[in-house]
Structure formats: structure tokens, C-alpha cells
Amino acid sequence: MPAVGERIRELRIARGLSQAELGSGRYSGSYICHIETGRRRPNTEVLDFLAERLGLDAWELDPDSQEAADADMVALLASARRLVRTRQWDEAARMATRASVIAAGAGREMRRWEADHLVAQALMSGGRYDEAAELAAGLARRSSVVGVADLRVEAHILASRAHRASGRLADAASEARAALAEADQIDPGLLSSAIVALLAALEMADSPSDTSELETRLEGLVDILxxxxxxxxxxxxxxxxxxxxxxxxxxxxxxxxxxxxxxxxxxxxxxxxxxxxxxxxxxxxxxxxxxxxxxxxxxPLVTLLGSPGDRVDMRLVQARLDLRGDDPEAAERLLDHLLGETATLDDERLRGEVLESLAEARAVLGRVDEARAALREAAGAFEAAQAPVRALRLWHRYAELESPGNCCQRN
The missing domain is CATH 1.25.40 (Serine Threonine Protein Phosphatase 5, Tetratricopeptide repeat)
Structure with a gap:
């Protein structure tokens, strides 16, 4: 391993250390000499010790290790992307996490950022929204991308989408605004993605914010995207x-x-x-x-390709169709089932949507007390989802249902 020995010798001399001083009583000067001349091959433990003495990471002493680490990272990231495409999200997150660990050990911060961003995407697709949001928000603020605006914007947008998917709408809007603040200086695609993320968060929260300026900007971008x-x-x-x-x-x-x-x-x-x-x-x-x-x-496509949240949203549409089609019993059965499914998703916004529709179905069936109970739960869910305007609307509906004459009215 002459390249490693030569590297150790150069660094030792540059730091003004003798061979005995580098060994620091743990390894003899003659043993260090054998390493420097290539007559002895240092194992991982020895490399770690010498690297620490020289104020470096072990990979900096061994160019071959650097090349092997790069190859491992590339292979793991390629595997993770392939697993994302085949919807094996947990395994994709595991592969990308391994790549991130290797990148961190090798001091390759941009590679680590790339790997962690892929982890966040896999977590998001797999319905692990809170984990995805926390990781993405951290990526936007990581020191390695302080001077790389487009990467910060991408991370803010991903964090916004993950917060929105978990029903944390105010946090989603905050991350989208952070993306928008920087996206103007980059490219139209990222700018439009930031605007879309912010509009989606505001629309889901039924926010009173004036969105006309954002809409105008987005309309002006459509033809050039x-x-x-x-x-x-x-x-x-x-x-x-x-x-x-x-x-x-x-x-x-x-x-x-x-x-x-x-x-x-x-x-x-x-x-x-x-x-x-x-x-x-x-x-x-x-x-x-x-x-x-x-x-x-x-x-068929949402059933096959959609995330767990996408599939609940799809069946919520089916329940709403049943209500419009004068089959409130079928709607109630489906909504009862969906309510159980939302318990595993940690998405208060979606839970609120299901409860609101369930309240309507029960009101149509004349079961006012049960409808009011569902409305009360729905309002609480929207409050937890940081959507106070929607919650207030449901509390008003709750009050209206006190009157028996209102119990069968549809929205």
C-alpha cells in the first residue's frame, strides 16, 4: 500500500512529527516506517488512529478507499432510485440511507445531501410524511447548500409537500414561502413549483389569504414551462x-x-x-x-400506483358520489371504513375530510346526534391540521344541526 504510506509520510512531515511521535506510544517509530515505505499494510484500526493523529478522516489517507466509497455510493443511489420507481419505498429509503452514511464518512457533503434528499422522497412516497418533512426541512438549512439556492428551494418544496400530506398546513405554507422567496432568482420550473406548493397549502386550509397575485404569476408561467x-x-x-x-x-x-x-x-x-x-x-x-x-x-391507476393517502382520497370521492347519487347508506359504510384507514396515516387534514363527509351522510340519514359528533371530531381534526377557517366552518355547521329542521339538508 505504497500510496497510503507516501500520503502518511507527507502529512506527518508537514505537521512536524517524527515517526515515533505519530505513533504516540501506541505504535513504534519502526512500525510507522514500515507503513510509510509500503512494507506493512495498515488495517482499519491503524488507519483510524493515524488519521485522528493527523487531524483527518481515514478515507483521506487512502485514495483507494475514496474510490471504493464513491463506487458504493453510486451503486446504492442507483438501486434506491430504481426501488422508488417500483414503489418499494421502505427499501429505497434504506438504500439511500446507507449511501448517506458512506458519504458522511468520506466527507462528501454534496453526495450526502443527494442521498438524504432521496431518502426524504422515498419516505414521502411511502406515507411517512412527518419523517420526510423533518428531513427535507433540515436539508434546506444544511450548511453544505448555503450557497446553492436551487437545492435549498427543492428541499423547501419537498418539506412543504410532506407537511401538506400530513395535514400540517401552516407549516406547509411556511416552507413554500421560504422556497418562493429564493425561487425568483433561479428558473421558472422551480418558481412555479414553489407557487403551486404555497397555493395548495392555502387552498387546503381554506385560507382567507389573497392568492390573486400568485395566480397571476402562475398563469404567466404556464406557456413557458x-x-x-x-x-x-x-x-x-x-x-x-x-x-x-x-x-x-x-x-x-x-x-x-x-x-x-x-x-x-x-x-x-x-x-x-x-x-x-x-x-x-x-x-x-x-x-x-x-x-x-x-x-x-x-x-385503476390510483389503486395501482397511488400512495396510501392517494387511495383514501380516491375512495372519498367514491363516497361523495354515493351521497350525490342518493345512496347515503353506501357512503356511510365506505366512510366508516376510511376513518379506520386514516388512523394509520397521521394525516389530520384527510381525517377531517372523511369525518366531514361522514357527518353529511349521517345527517341525510336523519341521525342528527351522530352527525354532530362527527362534525365535532372533524373540526378538531382541522384545528390539528392548522386549518382554523375550515374548523370554524364546521363548528357553524355543528350549531346549525341543533335544529331538527336542518338535519337533512345537504351542503
């Missing part, structure tokens, strides 16, 4: 149009989002756009037959 980013922007603009009662504009934007999204390359996203259109049509009292058709078109 690549199709994938443009699809996400159009989807968000459609959601906002539906939310303010402009069903026609909502359908137009969602249709454009679907046309921009290639179902062969992004089948999950394409299916979720159809599902979103169906959801808003049901909520707004729009074309029920169109909503059913879109829902049936999206269901």
Missing part, C-alpha cells in the same frame, strides 16, 4: 377556480393539465388530475355523469 411543470401549474389553477365557484374555468384548467401530462410517462399524476376534477364536480354540484366517468377512468 416544460409540459410536466406546466401540467402541475394548470392543475393548481383549476383547483383554485373550482374553489371560488368557477366550475367552467376549473374544468378548462384541469383539462389543459391532463393534456399536458403524458399518461405513459406520468400515469399516477394523470390519474390524480382526473380524480381531482371528479372531486370538485361532486363538491360543486356539477355534472355528476362526467364526475363518475372521470372517477372510473382514474380509479
Amino acid at each position: 416544460d409540459p410536466s411543470d406546466a401540467s402541475q401549474a394548470a392543475w393548481a389553477l383549476g383547483n383554485l377556480a373550482f374553489g371560488r365557484g368557477d366550475t367552467e374555468a376549473g374544468i378548462v384548467w384541469h383539462r389543459r393539465a391532463g393534456e399536458l401530462c403524458d399518461p405513459r410517462a406520468e400515469p399516477q399524476t394523470w390519474a390524480r388530475i382526473l380524480q381531482a376534477t371528479a372531486y370538485f364536480l361532486v363538491q360543486s354540484g356539477g355534472d355528476l355523469s362526467l364526475a363518475r366517468r372521470l372517477f372510473e377512468d382514474s380509479r
Whole structure:
């Protein structure tokens, strides 16, 4: 191992140490001499000791170890990305974590950031939202990316999405605002992603914040974005149009989002756009037959490719269709089942959505006390999800249900 010996000799001399001083009583000067001349091969324990004496990491003494570490990191990250594509998220997170450990040991901070970002993505896809949000938020503030704005923005956006998925909507908005503050100076794709993340958090929270400026900026970006980013922007603009009662504009934007999204390359996203259109049509009292058709078109792909939260959202649309189709008993059965599923997701926003629909089904069935109990739980869930406006709306509905004459009214 002459290269290692030469490296140790150079560093020892540069630090003004004799061979005996480097050995520090643990290894003799003659033993250090044998290492420096390549006659003895130091094991890991010896390398660790000498590296500590020289104020370095062990990998800095052994170029071969550096090359091997790089090869291991590349292989592990490639495996992790492949596992993400095949939806083996826990195993992907494990592989990427191993790559991160190797990168940290080798002092490769940017490689470590890359590995940890992939861990956060895998955790997010696998429904481990709180872990993903905590890791992503830390990545945005890690010292290794202080001077790399695009990486900070990407991490803030991922943290925002993970917080939103877990129902922590104020935290989601905060991370999205942090991304937006820096994204203006980067590229249109990251800027649009930051705006979409912020609008999504505000829309889910039913926030009174004025979003008109954000909408205007996003509309101005759609035509210059690549199709994938443009699809996400159009989807968000459609959601906002539906939310303010402009069903026609909502359908137009969602249709454009679907046309921009290639179902062969992004089948999950394409299916979720159809599902979103169906959801808003049901909520707004729009074309029920169109909503059913879109829902049936999206269901197989969401079932196959969606995350646990995506699948609950899909079946929530089915329950809403049952309510609109005058089958509140079927809706209640499905919603009771979904309520059990949300208990494992740690998503208070989604739990609130299910409870709100369950309250409506029970009200339609004339079971006022049970409907009020569900509304009370739903309001608490939205409070926990940092959505006080939505919670207050449900408390108002709770008060309205005190009157027997209101118990069968639909929203």
C-alpha cells in the first residue's frame, strides 16, 4: 500500500512529527516506517488512529478507499432510485440511507445531501410524511447548500409537500414561502413549483389569504414551462377556480393539465388530475355523469400506483358520489371504513375530510346526534391540521344541526 504510506509520510512531515511521535506510544517509530515505505499494510484500526493523529478522516489517507466509497455510493443511489420507481419505498429509503452514511464518512457533503434528499422522497412516497418533512426541512438549512439556492428551494418544496400530506398546513405554507422567496432568482420550473406548493397549502386550509397575485404569476408561467411543470401549474389553477365557484374555468384548467401530462410517462399524476376534477364536480354540484366517468377512468391507476393517502382520497370521492347519487347508506359504510384507514396515516387534514363527509351522510340519514359528533371530531381534526377557517366552518355547521329542521339538508 505504497500510496497510503507516501500520503502518511507527507502529512506527518508537514505537521512536524517524527515517526515515533505519530505513533504516540501506541505504535513504534519502526512500525510507522514500515507503513510509510509500503512494507506493512495498515488495517482499519491503524488507519483510524493515524488519521485522528493527523487531524483527518481515514478515507483521506487512502485514495483507494475514496474510490471504493464513491463506487458504493453510486451503486446504492442507483438501486434506491430504481426501488422508488417500483414503489418499494421502505427499501429505497434504506438504500439511500446507507449511501448517506458512506458519504458522511468520506466527507462528501454534496453526495450526502443527494442521498438524504432521496431518502426524504422515498419516505414521502411511502406515507411517512412527518419523517420526510423533518428531513427535507433540515436539508434546506444544511450548511453544505448555503450557497446553492436551487437545492435549498427543492428541499423547501419537498418539506412543504410532506407537511401538506400530513395535514400540517401552516407549516406547509411556511416552507413554500421560504422556497418562493429564493425561487425568483433561479428558473421558472422551480418558481412555479414553489407557487403551486404555497397555493395548495392555502387552498387546503381554506385560507382567507389573497392568492390573486400568485395566480397571476402562475398563469404567466404556464406557456413557458416544460409540459410536466406546466401540467402541475394548470392543475393548481383549476383547483383554485373550482374553489371560488368557477366550475367552467376549473374544468378548462384541469383539462389543459391532463393534456399536458403524458399518461405513459406520468400515469399516477394523470390519474390524480382526473380524480381531482371528479372531486370538485361532486363538491360543486356539477355534472355528476362526467364526475363518475372521470372517477372510473382514474380509479385503476390510483389503486395501482397511488400512495396510501392517494387511495383514501380516491375512495372519498367514491363516497361523495354515493351521497350525490342518493345512496347515503353506501357512503356511510365506505366512510366508516376510511376513518379506520386514516388512523394509520397521521394525516389530520384527510381525517377531517372523511369525518366531514361522514357527518353529511349521517345527517341525510336523519341521525342528527351522530352527525354532530362527527362534525365535532372533524373540526378538531382541522384545528390539528392548522386549518382554523375550515374548523370554524364546521363548528357553524355543528350549531346549525341543533335544529331538527336542518338535519337533512345537504351542503
